[in-house]
Structure formats: structure tokens, C-alpha cells
Amino acid sequence: MSSTDTAVPTGGSAADTAAIDAAVSAAAAAARDLTDDAAVWGVLYDHGLAWVDFPRGSGGLGVSGSLRAYAHAAVEAAGLSQPDPRRNTIGFGMAAPTIAVHGTEDQRKLLRDIFTLSRIFCQLFSEPGAGSDLAAVATRAVRDGDDWRVTGQKVWTSGAQNADIAILVTRTDPDVPKHKGLTYFLIDMKQPGVETRGLRQITGESEFNEVFLDDAVVPDSRRLGDVGEGWRVANTTLNSERVSIGSGAPREGGMIGVVASAWRSSTKYRSPVLRDELLGHWVDAEVQRTSGMLLNQKLAAGRPGPEGSGAKVSFSRTAQSLSDLDLRMRGVDGLRYDSWEDRRPTDYSMTGRNPVYRYLRAKGNSIEGGTTEIILNIIAEKVLGLPGEHRTDKDVPFKDMPR
Amino acid sequence: MSSTDTAVPTGGSAADTAAIDAAVSAAAAAARDLTDDAAVWGVLYDHGLAWVDFPRGSGGLGVSGSLRAYAHAAVEAAGLSQPDPRRNTIGFGMAAPTIAVHGTEDQRKLLRDIFTLSRIFCQLFSEPGAGSDLAAVATRAVRDGDDWRVTGQKVWTSGAQNADIAILVTRTDPDVPKHKGLTYFLIDMKQPGVETRGLRQITGESEFNEVFLDDAVVPDSRRLGDVGEGWRVANTTLNSERVSIGSGAPREGGMIGVVASAWRSSTKYRSPVLRDELLGHWVDAEVQRTSGMLLNQKLAAGRPGPEGSGAKVSFSRTAQSLSDLDLRMRGVDGLRYDSWEDRRPTDYSMTGRNPVYRYLRAKGNSIEGGTTEIILNIIAEKVLGLPGEHRTDKDVPFKDMPR
Amino acid sequence: MNDIDLLPTDIDEDLRTNVRALLAARASAQDVSRVYDEPGFDAPAVDAGLFDELELAGLVIPEADGGDGAGLSAAGTVASEIGRSAAPSLFLSSAVVASRVVFRAAAAERRTGADGPAHKLLRRLATDGTTAALAMDVTARKWSGSLHVTANTAGPSAADDPLEPGAAVELIGIVHGVADAHRADLLVVPARTVGGALVIAVADAADARVTVFPSLDETRRLSEVKLAGIRGQVIAVGDGAQRALERALIDTLAVLACEQSGIVDAAFDSGLEYVKERRQFGRTIGSYQAIKHRLADAWIAANQLRAAAVAAVRTVDASDAGEVSRADAAIAVRTASAYAKTHTSHIVEEILQFHGGNGMTWEFPIHLLLKRAKLDEVMLGGAEAQRDELGRLVDL
């Protein structure tokens, strides 16, 4: 997506940073009298400072993605408000990069709404029968004049109850092999055919949703990419990696910090063996942090490596091991819970609540966002060049596949 | 192989034990004046007391294999000498059961030689290109009148330098798929076409051999089973399980005993963490022993289960973990070796010599006699009923397979 | 040790069949889930079946005291079935833990020839439907003697020590994390006198303030138990009390290992079934070799745990019958327990992972097994604690 024409593997040319500096000056001038944050964000978008690597006119300046951190700092230095991406995670992280690549001119107007937080997005990808194997989605979309009618069930949708629009993968042709019959849409969540139900988790609460689509309507103008091109579009979504800003987590960030603090504050259940176990996890967490630092430095130097693909595997293992130790090392206090009541949390933290919650919630870390098994497969095949798994599902019409 | 016609799953009928008792009495009478052990063993064989479950005339009485222990004890009680199977391990454990099932009348005469230790056997199965995948053997046997001419290379042959006869798997037809072109022979090791070389291991010594066959001769009368039936015959060999006698190993038998004794005798490098590690292995070893006890009891009760198939996996893991700890826990003394000289040991023990030897030798435990990976596959497929691995090598002519 | 018979007896098999049928009918995943959703609900049909219909209250209590005299082996069979369904039952807390404490206390009485209060209590537990819970921190590795309950001689007596079995005492203190106290009739209370002597007393649970708090496994609810000077009766004193409790905790760990084995078997069976049906990328996930190997590993551990758990209960019974030493029994139990505490949660976690996102949902029963597995892991000390105790027994 970068429009820089230099082959030098660096973070961006001097011309690029100059372009950013100029845009920031112009935006600061334009926003001088604005008091409403959203209005300021609109100005930033209009000056190409939303995602600087996006094309001009789509919230960007067409410079290298590695300059996002530079731009973010420049806008901040100019005293301008910036939106918190965590308030529209799917919008920023998944919808925007996909729309920027595959969207029509009309669809690209949504980018401004995403950036200014005026339209919140959620994701309708996974289904009960399509977990790791996303291409197995069975939710049907059928053409109906200028519209499509969508029927099916989606799962693991966070924020569905508060979302305005969803990115949606559907099956439009069951007579061709499964990767070929998919189509990608941007569907309005606030309509009668869309029902959202909490999906209760082993923690007792409903952090995610099931979404039932029953003859829900999406206009053909909200189709992203061609009919039958849904798999390719979805891969743009899944491959969108948010550019990390800053130099990574601090030492003892995350679960290790919680457990180390607990250990320091109580001597009740200490033993040399548990201490050694804790220190083993401390080492793992610190080595992961160091690896992330190296990766960031490589990225900043324009030399990204494949090493990042292992980070999630290590993260989930360490989070699971630590939360397990945390529960075990506290005696009865490690067993206390707050409530098993089915609730819809407005926000949550993997390191929050209590040891039981953290232990149970961490079990999902090796599943959500790509199971450990899938990631190890990807590393083995894409990075190490080992043969792919034997597959029989690539050439059979979807409707004829055993499910 | 049992000729008992009862369906009751017990250790054998009263008629069977009576048959054994009668045979022992007769053998004791016949052996009364014999002073030579081998002559006594011949008498035992002739009275069906070699392997009581073999057919009459082949060293057995056609009773249940679970009565081997009973027969062994009865012969011992009668004061008669019995051969040590460890002096002809391949003969007793692999050749004899295979010859008993597949041998011609003439070939079955070898059973007496095996039992009386007058012919020592070795095994020529594995090849450099056929490890876990035995059916991939490439050693060619070509018909030459009443003989066959054998050319190829075999590996991992223990005792080849002292053996008289080898059980041998060869390829006689490369134009058919690999499992179908194999033929099984009993080949004379003492001939010019057979050259035995020590195969040096990471311990420095040559515990095993490579055997080079260069136009070696084997008469067609020493073919075991039909031409092309070698895979089926070899499976009889591989499935031969020696009936275990007695109630299993004592507590702290094997590697755990060596390491626990070392721990008790020196306080130099103890720490709570290493102690916990050692105790973890102690628990594993004891649980394996208990499982073996249960398996023996089931076997004795005529109710064998599949649980034994996991024993070797656990054994090798524990042996490897313990020998590793043993090396680490002794400081410099754990690093001392005796000699890296290439030697041909006359006998050896996995628990012998020193920690370095045991550490290195134990690495082979998860490879020899079926790798851990192969055993886990077998458990998953044969015991748990999970699908087999995708294979492309079953229907292609051997000569056309990539190797 | 070599002579312990590990094969199931016909009586074991019958018992297993009966308990399994009962729990299949009354402790389905839906039944068990209700316990989490309704803090006041304890699935009473389960214990009505186990105690009233199958009459298992006296399973481990000698016939002379009105029980079945079936020994710990039979209790292990029941516990493994309870583990399979993570059933909410007082069986472990009352018919094993509390009953074995009283049994061991009664055995001390027997040695002195007395048919004292422990024997009488044992008969009540075996015959009249009375249930009991041990007022001890469920995660405590041992009764250290530094517990939180003080026993005073009741009434205005001057001398606190020595107390005799049968003596009336006043019990004062708080114990955190007592299992199943909220629905037991009696509390068996380890305590020390002001003078420092150790006693085991029994008290009416109704006299105590028992406050349930939400915890990891609601099928075995935990409480704070507050004893505000309530009346109790001493059933064991001094070294006898100490030894009775020590041995009863060994007994408990043995039965707990059987429960853990049942949890593993149920998780494994459901996991195996799931991977044979669930398809991804056109294949059942059970056809993927990485999954196959991990299931094979789980199968190996499940088999070994089953053998070790049976060996533990059988060896305790053999020790009670004078056939092997107490040390042999303790070694078998600590071994099985350390193994169970190392592998049970791990295997359930593996099976949960194979369920993918489904494993994280309330709907799939695997989470009920996970919670029970983790509670069992920390009960009476974790794997490390068991190995430490084992080390003392085998001179390592």
C-alpha cells in the first residue's frame, strides 16, 4: 500500500516525514477553533493523518506504515486530540484496512466514520461449524434485486450489541468448492433480521455474542469485492496487522506483573519449588518481551521478520501457566470467585477480577484469534517451508462436503 | 496358536496344567542321567516344555500362552536346567514364534536348535532407508535356481558378529507396491557374502552392527512363507510378545534406582527444586510399575488390555529424564566419562557405566524398537480408533516411489 | 507391594454400574450447571440417591459399627463415578473424609478397649442419615496443629487440660474454606486447647455460623465456618487425635485420586468423541497427527492414573488388614496423588483446547470437569506437597 518509490528498506524517506509534518501543520491550523473532539478527528482524517499509510483521500498520505508512530507523535505534539482505537477495535484493526484495499469510492467514505468513532464495527466471521476453518462458513446470502438476503448463525462476536455495522463473510454459491463461493459484505446491525444473544463463557459471563441472521438485508452497494471473492477479501482482513506504536510492554507487564506482585505481597504459600516455577515464567515473559522489542526494532528499520508469528503462542502459554500458578499459590484465597451470574461486561481485562477468573479466561487465549495449533501449522508451512496438511476440501462443491 | 477349545478367558484349563505336569514328570525321568545342560534342554524341548503354547512337535503342548509361567515353575521345581533366553534373544523372542507359525516341517526343526542355544539368531530387518517404515526395505533377493542371491545393507543388528542365522526381510519384486514385494528368509550368517561392521554410536562404542549382503546365498528351502508374503510373516515377528514371567520389576528398579541411590549417597548438589524433580520421576516410575502390575494381573486373568502399548513411551521418557537429572545433579562428576574409544561391548546395561553414558544411551530408548512417534500413532489409530495418516505409498510400485 | 490385587471385583463392578446409572439420571451437565446458577441449590436428588437409595453412607465404616465394611476400595469406585460427572455430592466430604476421621479416632478407642464417643458417632453416620463435614481448610496440606479453633472445657472448670474423649467443650474460632459445611449435620472439628493439647471434637453444624462464598467449583461449595463458643464433644485427644487425622487425610487423598481418575476418564471420553465428529478443513480434527499424539499421551496418563488410584485405595485397605505397612500405604497414596495432581487438570485442559471455542462455552460440559479438576488439585496440598511428603517416606 505504500506509495514510496524507494527500495531502501528503511522507515520512510525524508520526503514522507516532510509530508506528514506539512499535513500536521495544516490540520492544526484547520482545527484551531474546534472544541469538539470528533470534529478534530474529522480534520485529521481529511488531512490524511488517520492512517498515514492509506492512500490520499482515504485518511492517509500514502507513506510507509512504519511512519504511523511518527505521525501519531507529531499529531500529539501539535496538541490535537486523537481517537482511542480501542473504542472501535474491529473498525480500526480489521474493517478499515480491508475497505481501504477493496472498497468502492462510496464505501471508502465509511473510513471517516470509523476514524471519528461515529460508526462502530463488529465482525461476523466465525460460525459454529467454521472455527479455525473460516472458509467453511455456511451463512447464506441470496441475491434479491439490488439487495442480498442473509440467513445463518455467527459466533464469537464481541461488541455486537453496540455495533452499527459488521464485516460479514457469507456463502453465495454452495455449488463451487468452499473457498470460491464466499462473498464479503458490510451489513447494518440495526435491523430486524439481526438478533444478538450473549454467548455465555466458562467464566459465567457473556463476553461474546452469537448473532442470528434471519433474512437480514444488505444492499449490493455494501458488497466488498466481487461476488465469489469473499475469501480473498477476508484474508486482507485477517492479515491486517496493526502497526505497533512505541517500544512495547514494560517489564512485568501483563499477567506476570499480577502474579509477581501477589507473590511479593504474601509469604503464605511460598515454597522454593513454586518460586522456581514462578521465576521460570518470569524468564519466559521477559524473553518474550525482549523478542517483541527486537521485532519492533526490525520493523522500525524496515526489516520485518516472521518471528512475530510465534508471539501469540508464547503469550497464551505463559498467560495460562501464570494464571494456573496464581490460583494454586494462594490456598483458599486462590479459589474465591465473585459471581457466576450471567452478565454482559462492558469492558474486561484478562488480568482483572480474581485468580479463578484469570485462570478460566486464559484458557481462551490459545483459541481466540487463531488457535495455537493453527499458528504452529502456519509457522511450519509458511515460515519453515514444510508440506501442507493433506486436504480433500479444496475441490469438492461446498454442498457435497461432509460437515 | 492355542489349541485349547474352551472360550473361557482364563489362564488355562485343568486339563492343560495336567498335561504340563505329565510332561514334566516324563522329562524329569528322561533327563535323570544327563549331566550336559544342552542335553537336558533337548529333553525339555522334546517333551513340549520349551514353549508350551507352541504345537506338539514344535517344542510345545498346544496350551494357553498364559501357562508359560506355570510350566517354567514346574520345570524348575523338578530340578531341571532351563536355557537363559537372553543368550538367544532374537531366537527366542522373534525367530521361534515366527517359525512356529510360518515354518515348514523341516524349518521347524530349527526350533530345537534355538531352544538348546546351539544356533544363535540375529535380525536383518532395518535398513538405512527403512527405519520406522519397515516395508520400504530395498535389499534385493533374486531367484537363482534352488537358491536366492541377496544384496543390500541392513542396520541396527545386535549380535550379528556372533550369530549363526538371521531372520531376513528382502524385496523380491520391485514392480508391485511396497508391501507386496517382500519375502522372508532364514539366512546363514557364516558365509562370504555377509560382512558385519560395527555401527558406532554417540556413546563412542559400537553396540550394533551394519550388515552388508553382497550376493549372499540362501536356499529356497530357507524361505519362510510364500514369495511376496514377507510383510505378513514379518508382522508375526513384530507382534510376538514375550509372555512376561513373574510380577514385574521391583520398586526402584531400573534407572530410578540408580539415580535415587546416587541422591541418597551424596548431599553435594541437592536443592529443593532438584529434589522435587527427582520425586516427580520417582512418581512416574512407580506409577509405571503399578500399571505394569495391573497389566500382568489382567494378563494372568486372561483379560489382556491394550494399555501395555503405552509402556515403552513412558519408560523411555522416564529413562531420559532421569539420566538427564543424574548428569546435572552431580556437578563435575556428572561430566566424567570413561572412554570414547570405539569398542564392541560384549554386554551392556542402560543403567551401567556412568551418568554421561546413561544420558547418551537413553536417547536411543525413544527410537529403538519403535519410535515414540510410531507408538503414539499406533495407539491413536489402533486403540483409539482415530483415522490413519494419509498415505500415497500403498499402491505405487516400489521402484517408482521417491526415496 | 507386589501382591496387591488391582483387578476390579464383582462387587466393585456392581457398585460402579449402580452409581453410574444413578448419576446418569440425576447428575447430567444441566443438573450440575444449576448448582452454579442457583447458589441455594445443591441437586439434592444426587445424594438422596447415593445415601438413601444406594445406602452408601456407611460404605467405609466397619460392619461392627453399622457400616458395610467395604473398605476404601469401594469408596474409590464411587468417587471415580462422581468425578466422571462432577456431581455435587456430600459423599467425599461426609462418607469419606469425616467418616474416616471418626473411624480412625474410633480405632484409637478400640485399642484401649473403649466403646467411646467416636464409635457411637460412627454408628450414627453409618445408619441414621446424619452427615458431617471436616472443619478444616480444604487446601491445607496437613493438620499442622496451628489451626484456628480453640477448645475450652465447657462450663466453669478451672483446668483446661487434659481433656478426655467424651468431654464437653466450647469451640471458638474461624476456619476459612471448609468444604460442604453448609449442608452437613455435624462438624468434625480439629482444635487445640488453650493449654496446647490437640483434640478432635464434634459439634452441631446448626450451632455454627456457616457462610458459603462463591468459589471455583460450586459442586463442592466452600464456606467460612465461625464457631462462637459453640458446644462440642471430644472424640479424640493428643497423639491419637493427631494420628487419626493424619491417616484420615491419607485415606482421603487416595479416594480423591480415584475421583480425579474419573474426571480424566470422562474428559478423555468426551474429547475422543468430539474429535471424531468435529470437522475442520474437510477432515475430522481427530485425523490431525498433532491431536492424535496428544490424545495418545492423554490415554497413557489416564490408564496409569487409573492403576495408581486403585493401587492407592487397595493398599490402604491392605494396610488396615495388616497385610502391608502403613508406610507402604502412604507411599502408594502419595504417589497416586502426586500423579493425579500433576495430570488431571492438564488432561482436561487439553480436551478443552481440542473443543476450540466450544470448550470455552457454558454449554459444553467440559468446564464442569475443569473446575472440579482444579479444585481437586489444590485439595490437601498440590502435587509438590505430595511429592515432598513422599520424599520423607522414601528417604529422598
Next chain:
Amino acid sequence: MNDIDLLPTDIDEDLRTNVRALLAARASAQDVSRVYDEPGFDAPAVDAGLFDELELAGLVIPEADGGDGAGLSAAGTVASEIGRSAAPSLFLSSAVVASRVVFRAAAAERRTGADGPAHKLLRRLATDGTTAALAMDVTARKWSGSLHVTANTAGPSAADDPLEPGAAVELIGIVHGVADAHRADLLVVPARTVGGALVIAVADAADARVTVFPSLDETRRLSEVKLAGIRGQVIAVGDGAQRALERALIDTLAVLACEQSGIVDAAFDSGLEYVKERRQFGRTIGSYQAIKHRLADAWIAANQLRAAAVAAVRTVDASDAGEVSRADAAIAVRTASAYAKTHTSHIVEEILQFHGGNGMTWEFPIHLLLKRAKLDEVMLGGAEAQRDELGRLVDL
């Protein structure tokens, strides 16, 4: 900590290229195997190349003392290449371990403004081809002060304490398991005086009785070193000696982690190549998912170890430059070392297993890496020892 630059510099890359080319030519598996077969053979071409041709003796020695002043980071680069081929070299023992002890001792001198014996020795090590070995048990976690060498003031002096740097002493004692003593020119000897003070002295190795014994890794041979009252010169005393040795051992662990990272990378590369070629059951064994997942895990660990090892040497250099604290450096080193000692042998063992029977043969080079990996694991204390030291640093 966040500001340590972990990217390779051009100088690093050049150094790596040169060392790799040299070792490819002179430390093939056959070359290295000869060391096992010929107890008197130490593959001298390797060190001729590293010391005489590439002039690496003074790599970590300051320019002011005649060295390159390249810092520990450069030594890590060399060590990782040496690890890749399990090359028999004095580099670690002399150019890192001994040199860093003397460097740290010299730094203590510098603080007092003296250009004393440590500085002079440092210059010899950097410039005149002299090599040295540290007379310490290679498996010792730290210099506890309870070592086996006693230093007496030489000659008929009455007072043993205090000794000054430069003083002549008599060294008496035996040290078991000294690395590379048999081919070093000098011995750097930590010792205590009869009065109990700690000193570091240097002595001619030729004066000592050095007896090589066969051991796990013949590419870094171990000896008993017997000092029968030989003459030595003190280079550091008291707290300065203690601190110099402590810091030098931290330095060594950092470089050792780089060596371990090199071992892992070489094992991984050869394993990956093997599984792509070796076929069983009609497929390459690298197509089996269980193998794929285990290789992916090894790859993750190899990457992390590489990052941690570089962070360790770079953080020590940053600490020497006053940019971060000594505690930060020690934390980075203990972390990398604990990680290296946990994973290196394990990964090599995995790769050996993937080689099947071939991995057990003398012919395949994987055994050379296994032996070096295991030696490195126990050098200066195992993983547990590193974690214990780390715990003190991070208040756990």
C-alpha cells in the same frame, strides 16, 4: 532497558561472516570428531585461525590495554558461531572468561588510578598470543570463597594478610573440572589466603599439574589442576577480587547464552533440512503434523533465545558504558541464561529424535551439538541456579 539496540551492526555481520567461513573450513564435523578420537588432538587450526588470523584474542579487552574494545556483544557473535559447529576453541575460556576476570580486576585498579599487574596481564592477553584459563570448577555456580586453593605469601614472611596486587604468592590446592587448562599458558586462580582473604592470582600453567580426564564434551576438555605450591602473582584482592569474579562470571554467562543460541540454530537448521529429505511411509517426515508442530515450537524458542542472548551481551556493554545499571545487566544475563539452559539441550534432543536411528550414530554431527549443549547447560550452574540468582535481583 527499552532502549538497548538489539539489531546486528555491520561490524557484527562482518565478524560473523569471517568466523563462519573460517569454521566451515576448519571445524567440520570430521574435524571436531577427531578431538574425541585423539585425546592429544585439539584441532589447532581452529584457534590458529581465530587468534592469529582473525586476531580475536583482544576482542573484549579495551583499546587502552591493547585490545579491540569491541565489547561483549562482539564476543557473543563469535561464540554463537563457535556454538554452531561445536568447535574446539580456547575463545570462551581464554578470550572471554579469563580475559573478563582480568579486565574486571584491571577496572578495580583503574578506579584507584594504578596501572597494576592486571592491566599488564590484560595487555599480554590482548597482544602477545598468551592464553589463559580460569582455575575454577566449570560447574560451580559462583565463587563461593570456599574454593580449594590456598595462597600463601611467597618466601619466609610471617604475615599472610593483607596481600596487595602484585604480591608474589605460593598457590596450593586442587581444582576439579577446569575447562581448557591443558592448553592455556596461564592459569587465573581464585584463592583464599590462610587468613581468609580472597585473592585472584595468576600463575604459569606449566608449573601446575594438569591432568585431562575424559568427559562429556571433548571439545572443551576438563582437567584436574593440582597446584603444589607453585608461584603466582596477585592481581586482585578482597572485595575487589570478589566483585571482579562475580561480574566476569555474569559476562561469561552472557556469552555462553550466545554460544547456546548458536548450538540451537545449527541443530534446528540441520533438523529442518533432514525432515525435508527423509521419507518414511511415502512422505517426508517433515510432512507429519506432530513433527511440524514440534519444529515450529523449536523455531519459536530458537528465535526467542537469539533475542535474549543478544540482549544479554548488549546490556552488559550498556552497563559498562554507564547507560544502564549493573542490576539491569545481571537481570538480562540471568534471564537469557536461564532460558538458554532450559531450552538448548531440549531442542537438540528433539532434533536428534527426528533423525531416528541416524541421530544415535557417530556419523551424524548432531551428537557433537548435543554434548556441547549439555556441557553448556551445567556450566556455572544449571537453569535452576540462574533462576535463583534472578529471583534475588527481581525481588522474587
